Amino acid sequence: MEIRTRFAPSPTGYLHIGGARTALFNYLFARHHKGKFILRIEDTDVARSTEESTQAILDGMQWLALNWDEGPYFQSKRFELYKEHAYKFLEMGKAYKCYCTAEELEQRRGEAIKQGKPPKYDGRCRNKKDEQGKPFAIRFKVLPGTTLVKDIIKGKVAFENDEIEDLIILRSDGTPTYNLCVVVDDATMEITHVIRGDDHLNNTPKQIMLYEAFGYPLPQFAHLPMILGSDKTRLSKRHGATSVMAYKEMGYLPHALVNYLARLGWSCGDQEIFTIEELTEKFSLENVGKSSGVFNPEKLLWLNQHYLKEGKIEELAILLTPFLEAKGYHASADKRLTDIVKGLQERSKTLIEMADSAEFYFKEDVQYEENAANKFLTKDIQEIFELLISRLDSLPEFTHNAIETIFTAIMNEKDLKLGKIAQPVRVALTGGTVSPGIFEVIEILGKETSIARLKKAVEFIANPAAKGQKTE
RNA sequence: GGUCCCAUCGUCUAGAGGCCUAGGACGGAGCCCUCUCAAGGCUUAAACACGGGUUCGAAUCCCGUUGGGACCGCCA
Numbered sequence: 001m002e003i004r005t006r007f008a009p010s011p012t013g014y015l016h017i018g019g020a021r022t023a024l025f026n027y028l029f030a031r032h033h034k035g036k037f038i039l040r041i042e043d044t045d046v047a048r049s050t051e052e053s054t055q056a057i058l059d060g061m062q063w064l065a066l067n068w069d070e071g072p073y074f075q076s077k078r079f080e081l082y083k084e085h086a087y088k089f090l091e092m093g094k095a096y097k098c099y100c101t102a103e104e105l106e107q108r109r110g111e112a113i114k115q116g117k118p119p120k121y122d123g124r125c126r127n128k129k130d131e132q133g134k135p136f137a138i139r140f141k142v143l144p145g146t147t148l149v150k151d152i153i154k155g156k157v158a159f160e161n162d163e164i165e166d167l168i169i170l171r172s173d174g175t176p177t178y179n180l181c182v183v184v185d186d187a188t189m190e191i192t193h194v195i196r197g198d199d200h201l202n203n204t205p206k207q208i209m210l211y212e213a214f215g216y217p218l219p220q221f222a223h224l225p226m227i228l229g230s231d232k233t234r235l236s237k238r239h240g241a242t243s244v245m246a247y248k249e250m251g252y253l254p255h256a257l258v259n260y261l262a263r264l265g266w267s268c269g270d271q272e273i274f275t276i277e278e279l280t281e282k283f284s285l286e287n288v289g290k291s292s293g294v295f296n297p298e299k300l301l302w303l304n305q306h307y308l309k310e311g312k313i314e315e316l317a318i319l320l321t322p323f324l325e326a327k328g329y330h331a332s333a334d335k336r337l338t339d340i341v342k343g344l345q346e347r348s349k350t351l352i353e354m355a356d357s358a359e360f361y362f363k364e365d366v367q368y369e370e371n372a373a374n375k376f377l378t379k380d381i382q383e384i385f386e387l388l389i390s391r392l393d394s395l396p397e398f399t400h401n402a403i404e405t406i407f408t409a410i411m412n413e414k415d416l417k418l419g420k421i422a423q424p425v426r427v428a429l430t431g432g433t434v435s436p437g438i439f440e441v442i443e444i445l446g447k448e449t450s451i452a453r454l455k456k457a458v459e460f461i462a463n464p465a466a467k468g469q470k471t472e
Numbered sequence: 473g474g475u476c477c478c479a480u481c482g483u484c485u486a487g488a489g490g491c492c493u494a495g496g497a498c499g500g501a502g503c504c505c506u507c508u509c510a511a512g513g514c515u516u517a518a519a520c521a522c523g524g525g526u527u528c529g530a531a532u533c534c535c536g537u538u539g540g541g542a543c544c545g546c547c548a
Contacts, residue, residue: 008548009548010547010548012547012548042548044547044548045547045548047547048547048548098546100546101546102545102546105545105546106545109545113473116473116474117473117474118473118474118475118544119474119544119545120474120544137546139546154476154477154478157476157477158476159475159476160475163474163475163476163544164475164544165544168545168546170546171546172546173546175546177545177546177547177548178547178548179548181548182548197542198476198477198478198541198542198543199541199542199543199548200542200543200548201476201477201542201543202475202476202477202542202543202544203543203548223477225477225478225541226541226542228540228541230482230483232540232541233540233541234541234542260484263484263485263497264484264485265484265485266485267484267485267486269486269496270485270486270495270496270497271496271497272484272485272496272497272498289478289484289485290477290478290479291477291478291479291540291541292477292478292540292541292542293483293484293485294482294483294484295483295484296483296484296498296499298483298498298499299483299484299497299498299499300498301498302497302498302499303498305510305511309511344510345511346510346511346512347509347510347511348510357509407507417507418506418507419506419507419508420507421507422507422508423507423508425507426507426508427508432508432509433508433509434508434509434510435508435509436508436509436510437507437508438507438508439507
């Protein structure tokens with residue numbers, strides 16, 4: 001039988017970390033079994049669902065490359081189907097019309113809680129006769145007994161039916177509710193494995209009752225543990241960015257997030273780094289843990305750094321350009337940019353950092369960090385700078401090796417260690433004390449710019465006050 | 473409050489009764505390398521929540537306690 005999984009978000013916000021992991025596990029499970037992964041938008045709550053949210057979720061899925069095989073299906077377009085099912089229950093006597101108003105129910109619930117009683121619907125409309133013209137909701141009749149949930153992750157979980165109230169399946173405005181829709185959809189879409197957050201575990205007995213009442217075969221259930229924030233409460237904005245797309249904006253690589261999410265709750269021995277192919281091959285629900293996990297941004301950052309370090313410079317250059325654009329620098333992914341990326345890729349944890357570090361390559365004018373200038377742009381280096389300027393200028397081939405030869409010669413002549421020369425030059429060329437290797441920086445900057453910046457530094461040394469911290 | 477779930481280093485986890493003096497990874501500390509910063513290499517601190525059983529033997533099985541989480545909507 002073909003394995004069919006689904007991700008079924010409700011479009012009431014962006015795709016968040018938790019949802020993305022649920023989607024990922026569904027995706028991996030389906031791919032592993034060469035089955036189908038279906039996307040379904042649960043927009044039965046017309047008031048809260050928005051098109052922007054739907055689009056945001058689609059964008060997030062696409063960015064993470066969680067490609068779906070069918071859908072997106074929209075529940076809002078299937079209302080007739082749900083309605084039919086609800087009325088069928090009515091005919092079969094498995095559901096009844098409830099004439100209680102939302103206000104009445106709300107009031108009774110409040111009183112029950114006040115008295116310390118469980119806020120459960122008392123079933124008072126179960127045996128009422130039809131009242132013509134009065135609005136009604138349709139409630140499913142929960143029969144006595146025990147409902148057993150067989151969960152791949154949690155094992156067998158038994159629920160007493162008398163703990164469960166008669167649930168509304170069709171609202172008084174004629175729209176269907178969540179539990180009805182999921183069951184009808186999962187059944188008619190022939191979903192074989194329902195993989196979702198364990199916040200749905202308590203809904204599962206209700207849904208099983210609906211399946212059984214319809215005579216639909218049960219899917220397999222797998223309830224994933226929640227993702228928590230650092231204080232072990234449910235992950236929310238308080239814990240930092242929870243939107244998947246926020247990570248794109250912060251300069252994360254999609255596969256870093258995928259890899260991180262995969263290992264949050266699932267493991268494969270001691271392996272930490274996985275390609276998507278490896279994930280697909282190795283993923284199984286048996287290796288999903290039972291306990292909830294804390295979202296750890298540091299580890300995600302480490303993975304991002306890892307993939308930046310390992311990434312192809314041509315691809316990274318393309319990904320970097322929008323971040324340079326955002327800083328006001330026009331850059332195309334040409335040879336110069338890939339050279340820049342090569343030097344920066346193991347010095348950056350995110351694309352934002354990379355763009356920041358690349359800034360001195362693009363700036364018209366260097367500005368010196370005050371401490372760096374004070375420490376390194378001093379009288380005693382002036383002579384070295386002048387020497388460097390003339391020798392660089394007469395260099396026929398402006399290559400890494402040729403530049404290094406010049407430095408070595410000066411080191412020998414002046415009996416200086418490379419560090420004594422490189423740091424001042426670094427400040428002169430980049431404005432700061434941190435950059436890729438100095439020969440590489442000079443080569444990429446080019447003869448003209450390098451010399452111009454060295455000359456500027458010489459002027460600065462001669463007259464720091466006048467040429468000092470001018471702002472652009 | 474009721475129901476349900478969960479419990480190994482700070483965090484993610486390995487662990488399917490003897491392989492555990494509990495392994496890996498992130499993060500931390502230290503050292504090495506070094507033109508800066510990184511990267512890399514090496515070393516190191518750090519956990520089986522507690523109490524009872526079962527067993528020759530328990531991180532692993534059972535019970536309880538404690539702690540955490542989720543759900544109790546005409547939300548999904």
